[in-house]
Amino acid sequence: MIEGYFEIQNCPATEIIDQISAALSPRYNVELLTSGEAVALTFYDSFDWRLFQAGYILQKTAPANGTQVSTLRLTRIAGSKASTDQQAELAPGDAPGFAEELPEGPLADTIAPLLEMRTLLPSDEGRGQRSEIAIRNEDQKIVARLTITQIEMTGVDEQTSLAQLHCRPIRGYPKPFRMLEKTIQQLAASSANDRNLLASSLFAAAGREIGNYQSKLELSLHPKMNARQALRHILLHLLDQMCVNAPGTRTAVDSEFLHDFRIAVRRSRSAIGQFKTIFPLTERQHFSQELRWLGQVTGPTRDADVYLLAFDDYCAMLPEGRRDDLLPLKRFLRERQRGEQRKLTRALNSKRYEKFVADWRNFLCDDETIWQEPSLTPIKQLAAKRIWRLYRAICRDGEAITEESPDEALHDIRKEGKKLRYLLQFFDQLYPPSTVKPLARTLRTLQNILGDFQDYHVQSVALRGFADEMAEKKKAPPETIMAMGLLIEVLAGLQTGSRARFDEAFAAFSGPATEDRFRKLCGKKKRGAP
Incomplete structure (x- = not known):
């Protein structure tokens, strides 16, 4: 079972506890373990909202005094129900940044491929009070746990109270957990629930709107x-x-x-x-x-x-x-x-x-x-003219490529391909997706190969220059210069491999099926038509 996450507006924690107690009684008892603990909440995401776009919200909860361990909680918000997937602990005063700086574990493993080279940026900080609740059965065994964090937020027009609820199952007791979740879902539905309200509000306080940039x-x-x-x-x-x-x-x-x-x-x-x-x-x-x-x-x-x-x-x-x-x-x-x-x-x-x-x-x-x-x-007329001209130019230049062609010839094709890609990106709304997407996909395959070919070449040249400069300035021992030489050899091999893949990718790009799609996109007659 996966932990559940809910937000309930304008409903005090005491009232939430009373309603849960009434719904679970008499089979289960609700026990308030702790209440009134001051906590600080901060949400994190990249500038381009990579976690949110993937269906996650990352929250840091820390004791308000800042002297104790804080908790990072990654909540899955995609689908009809939010659920908490992973947690990790941070040392006092620490904040998440780049993926490699996160504590090792499932949370970092989930975030790293989403975040890649981006860093996490914080929302404004929210302050509230946290209560811990245990759900006990007739034998007084704890069969589920619930954390309620009550936050007071001041909006433009009015002050909003928001309760954040995390319910956690206990192994072997699925039924009381499902009852607890169902009760909370009913409470959330009756309170005009928006489970992203807290994150949205705190990011807005920091001058950011969730999902506003990509x-x-x-x-x-x-x-x-x-x-x-x-x-x-x-x-x-x-x-x-x-x-x-x-x-x-x-x-x-x-x-x-x-x-x-x-x-x-x-x-x-x-x-x-x-x-x-x-x-x-x-x-x-x-x-x-x-x-x-x-x-x-x-x-x-x-x-x-x-x-x-x-x-x-x-x-x-x-x-x-x-x-x-x-x-x-x-x-x-x-x-x-x-x-x-x-x-x-x-x-x-x-x-x-x-x-x-x-x-x-x-x-x-x-x-x-x-x-x-x-x-x-009309832009559609001019765009079609430019797209067709670039496509034909790439086909013409690509057909002239032989094993003896210089590297610069492939680089020139790459530059023309980039111009064509930009045109397809600019004007894709003017054409049916069923026409544009296959063309963009075929072009991207060719561009990736040409990009790798060029990158390996540029990096090899740069590394030779770095090695010479480092040796001259005595910034590297001989072992480093030798390792860089080995690296240059590997890159040269990869460049050769990229060139070997060019013919197949170019054949797909310049072949009849792709040409027919470009003709249709640009309003040209079919091949062989009078």
């Missing part, structure tokens, strides 16, 4: 929009993503703030580049230059982040006895990352960045600015 594009386009209307909508959305990620990028809360910031920059550059004929020339050149600058000033920090995120994978590529030899490389990368982060922070704190954000938003929102004539063309 890196995936959430656009509202429709086929009747002209190109100007659609591009303004897309670019303003991307500017908002830059702005919302900028604070975390400046302070390096975790690496994904910078990652999402850069994606918004790249998507913006791509959108302007693909539809350059609709923008006023002077403004297009200026803002393209500013976006290129943002890509340049954020690139070195992101590169260092990528190497640090991949470090455990690097170690796993080496024989077990050689893995510790790479530790000086990790120290070197951290030092480099800190240096590049300082430069990045200065750039995002600069007047140039501040002016870019203001000017770019003003331009996009200004109805008086005269755009070029193609901006009045």
